[in-house]
Ligand SMILES: *[C@@H]1O[C@H](CO)[C@@H](O)[C@H](O)[C@H]1NC(C)=O
C-alpha cells in the first residue's frame with residue numbers, strides 16, 4: 001500500500017498493493033478546504049475502516065465541497081466509502097486529535113518511532129493494537145512526516161531551478177581563468193584599451209556611446225560583437241565596458257586579444273572611476289545596508305525555512321531574495337551613469353543578456369521629449385505571457401507608501417536596452433529618489449519590493465520615461481519557449497531575460513543560435529574551455 005502526496009500538496013493518492021480497486025485520489029481544489037482535513041478523512045476512510053474489516057470500493061472523490069471541518073468531511077466522504085455513516089464507527093476521540101493544532105510535543109508524544117510510510121503504519125498498528133487516541137496521534141505524526149518530506153523536496157526543487165540559472169557554469173569559469181593567465185603571461189593580452197589615438201573619442205559626444213556593465217566575459221563578448229558587426233559605421237561606436245575588480249584582467253585580456261576595430265572599446269573596473277574612489281559613494285553605502293538587511297530578512301535563512309505554514313514556492317522566493325545575485329553592485333550601477341560619465345550627453349545602456357541584430361545609431365535620432373529614459377513597455381503586445389507586467393507586478397500595493405504614490409495598473413517598462421539622456425537626467429533628482437526609496441524599503445523590512453533593481457528603477461524614473469517602439473527591444477527569450485524564431489530574428493535587440501540564459505544548459509535550443517552565432521567556435525580559448533554551439 002502506498003501513499004502519495006503531490007509536491008504542490010494539493011493531491012493525495014492512496015494506492016493499495018493489489019489492483020486499483022481501492023485506488024483513491026483526491027484533489028484539494030477549494031481553498032476553504034484544508035488539505036490536511038481531506039487527507040485525514042481519506043486515511044480514516046481507508047484505514048480505520050480496514051481496521052474494522054470493512055473493505056470498500058472507491059473511485060474518485062472530488063474536492064468540490066464546501067466542508068471545512070473533519071466532521072463534515074467525514075459525512076461527505078464516509079458514506080461514499082462505506083455506504084453508511086462513519087460517525088457510528090469512528091470514535092469521537094480520533095476527530096478530536098486530528099482537529100487539535102499540531103504541536104511538537106503532540107507529535108513527539110505520539111511515538112518516538114514515527115511511521116515513515118503506510119506499510120510501516122499498518123505494521124505498527126497490527127503489532128501494538130493501540131487505543132483510538134494513540135492510533136490517531138500516530139496517524140497524524142505519519143502524515144506530518146510525509147508532508148514535511150514532500151515540502152522539503154519541493155523547496156529544493158524551486159531552489160535548484162534558481163541555482164541552475166544563477167550559478168556560474170564551469171565553462172565560463174574556465175574562460176575567466178584562462179584569460180587571467182593570458183593577462184599575466186602574454187603581452188598581447190595587456191594592450192592599452194582603447195588605443196592611444198582613440199582615447200579622445202571616449203568623451204566625444206559626436207560618437208555613439210554604449211555602456212555595458214557585466215562580470216560575464218562570454219556574454220559581454222556577444223553583446224560587443226553583435227553591436228559592432230551590425231553597425232553601419234562601426235568607427236563611430238564607442239563601447240564602455242564596466243566590470244568588477246576580479247573580472248577586470250580577464251575582460252581586458254579578451255578584448256585585447258579580440259580586437260573590434262575600427263570601433264572603440266574601453267574596459268574599466270568600478271574602482272577605476274574617479275567618482276567611485278573619491279568622496280561619499282551612496283551606492284556602496286546602500287549596498288552594504290541592503291546586504292545586511294537581506295541577511296536578516298524575515299529572521300534569515302533558517303527562520304524562513306522553518307515556517308511550516310508557508311507554501312514551498314513562497315519559501316523558495318524568500319530564499320532567493322537573499323541570493324547574492326540580487327545584491328550585486330553591477331546591478332545598481334546604472335543609476336549613477338551621469339556621475340560615471342560626466343562628459344557624455346547621451347548613452348545607450350545594454351544588459352549582458354541581449355543580442356543586437358541591427359544598426360543602433362538611429363536611437364540617437366529619437367526625440368525623447370525631454371524625458372530621461374527611453375525604454376520599451378511591458379504590458380502591451382501580442383505575446384500576452386511576456387507582455388503582462390504592470391507596476392502591481394513589481395511593487396507591493398498593500399503597502400500604504402506604494403498605494404498612495406503609484407497606480408497599480410500603470411504599464412511597466414524594461415531594462416535591457418535603454419537610451420539615457422544624461423543631460424536631462426542631471427537636471428532631475430532621479431538618483432536621490434532611487435536611494436531614498438532603497439532606504440524606505442530597508443526601513444520597512446523589504447516589504448515595498450523584494451527582488452531586483454527594476455522596482456526602485458520604476459519608482460525613480462517615474463514620469464521620466466519615453467516609450468520606444470517595441471521593434472527596438474524584444475523581451476522574454478529566457479523565460480518562455482513560445483517565442484517564434486522568425487519574430488525574434490526581426491527585432492533590433494533580443495533580450496534573454498528570465499532563467500534560460502543562452503550560455504546555460506537550460507537555454508531554449510531553438511533560440512540559442514541567435515546568440516551563439518556571435519561566438520567563434522574555432523577560437524582557441526572558446527575551444528579549450530569546451531564552449532560549444534549546442
Ligand atoms: C509564517 O508565514 C505566515 C504566512 O505568511 C505568517 O503569517 C507567519 O507570521 C510566519 N511565521 C513566522 C514564525 O514567521
Ligand SMILES: *[C@@H]1O[C@H](CO)[C@@H](O)[C@H](O)[C@H]1NC(C)=O
Nearest residue numbers: 428429430432433434436437
Ligand atoms: C525631487 O525633486 C522633487 C521636485 O523638485 C521633490 O518634490 C522631491 O521631494 C525630490 N525628491 C528627493 C528624494 O529629493
Ligand SMILES: *[C@@H]1O[C@H](CO)[C@@H](O)[C@H](O)[C@H]1NC(C)=O
Nearest residue numbers: 396397398399400446447448
Ligand atoms: C506588503 O505590505 C504589507 C503592508 O505593509 C505587508 O504586511 C506585507 O508583508 C507586504 N508584502 C510583502 C510580500 O512583503
Ligand SMILES: *[C@@H]1O[C@H](CO)[C@@H](O)[C@H](O)[C@H]1NC(C)=O
Nearest residue numbers: 384385386479480481482483
Ligand atoms: C506555448 O504554446 C503552447 C501551444 O500553442 C500553449 O499550449 C502554451 O500554453 C504556450 N505557453 C505559454 C507560456 O504561453
Ligand SMILES: *[C@@H]1O[C@H](CO)[C@@H](O)[C@H](O)[C@H]1NC(C)=O
Nearest residue numbers: 258519520521522523524525
Ligand atoms: C575564428 O577564430 C579563428 C581562430 O582564432 C580565426 O582564424 C578566424 O578568423 C575567426 N573567425 C572570425 C569570423 O573571426
